[in-house]
Amino acid sequence: MDTVANSVRIIPAIAVPEGAGVTVHRTIGTPVLREYDPFLLLDHISSDKPEDYLAGFPSHPHRGFSTFTYMIDGHMEHQDSMGNRGDLGPGSAQWMKAASGVIHSEMPKQKNGLMRGFQLWINLSAAHKMDQPEYQEYSAEAFPVIRTEDYALKVLIGRFSNTAAPIVDDLTNVCYYDVQVNPGRHFRHRIPAGHHGVIYVFEGSGQLDRQRLPQHSLAIVDADNGELDVVAGQQGVRMLVISGKPLHEAVVRYGPFVMNTREQIDQAMRDFQSNNFVRDRAWIKRSE
Template identity: 55%
Template sequence: MNPRPIRQLVPAFEVTEGAGVTVHRSIGTPALRNLDPFLMLDHFSSDNPDEYIAGFPDHPHRGFITFTYMLDGHMEHRDSMGNRGDLKAGGVQWMKAASGVIHSEMPQQTNGLMRGFQLWINLPAREKMSAPAYQEFSAAAIPEVALDGARTRVLAGELNGMRGVIDDPSTDVRYLDVTLAADARFTLPLSDTHNAFVYVFEGSARLAGEDLATHTLAVLGSGDTVDIQAGAAGARFILVAGRPIGEPIVQYGPFVMNTRPEIEQAFADYQAGRLVQARATMTGH
């Protein structure tokens, strides 16, 4: 067993997105521009509706995937291809924007905690102009694994024979939500063929001899195992891994392509009303 060390610690910092929603961003910052295949990680959390109710009105995407996980509250999704969903607490949504999507994400409650994550996942060049696709699943559909003081929700990938509901064929993403009791330990085989990170959002944990505070992302180095121990108050974190694509990344706002001319084409298509080229298909429940 060769535990994966911490290669980099990235404290999240506040960014304003959408119609004024404050998010904590770790990937997609000057400290960590990207972690192939991951382009951005936003953690949103507020119990003040004035900070989130305006939501994320219509905006375009091309060339990548959005993976949204709601922890509390719920968010209504509508897109230019006709998909509609209401992502409630514990639910997940995977949207492959690919050749082009225009969508909105609007909080539907006026009081209470709104909390969750949005992860942007890159697409290989061969997939960037393919047809969009959409998967959404409720909390009840997500398998859970309970082991030795750890409760793990398997959103994507596999754990102890349980397979997550989201399938990301291009990058083989593994996405786990792990809750640890006080001082409990979580150990997982994890090949270094995949880039991986841990993001603590409740309590504190210790990984590879280093303490991880809340709102801190740890990029994992080479090894074949992840070994994390919770602090005295327990811990909750997401563990995410994916196969690198290894291609050039040119990103400008909501468009992620391989070359600058492709970015310029995306802007031209959006301005001319040509961004949406194919109708998405929707799976899940």
């Protein structure tokens, strides 16, 4: 059950089986919060037990949205029906604009007993759902890190102040940060006007508007003012801070297909069943 205090809504993660039996901790994409425009799903993979994730995510399709995969520990080997393949290591990330259609697989691999990472689904507008697919893949070193006395912030998508990430989303203006706040210190930030923002805590704990932010919980930022002032607890806090411009469009989803109408979902299913799903080869951009 989610709770409300002041203007902060806190949603605990729910354990959900995915792929071939992988357990993920989901906050967006559940009966409690089906979507938060433009975000469709936020999954957190976190385990030191290989049996929890080694079955992985065998070949599956996507249409109508983009995915962003960010690794903290371990590796994620991936490949797709168009011949692309790669290995996301600790700190690396991949932006995949599935758009008109991609079939791919993702196989998690632990390192030193650890496996942690995130996947975010970002909706595409009706005008771009059938665009040509694209990939952007970058190593950990490609992402700038801002360090102050209070926090360290990695800019993964978009901009923070005058610092830009290598990944830019021109459609929904997503910003995505990995922020580690030192014990008792503050992280202050303003979400852009008119955008939706969330915080996901995955290490330690903190407070936002005097509401506790426990580990493995999502906080929805007050859309009216967008002001953040997170105070870290005694062990510090590490969190994702994500924002994006809402699309304000109808969302019809069926598994890995997210469209605007039921007829478009039916067409996606027919395309997949008749082997007409993949229409374009993805363009791939990798860091040096």
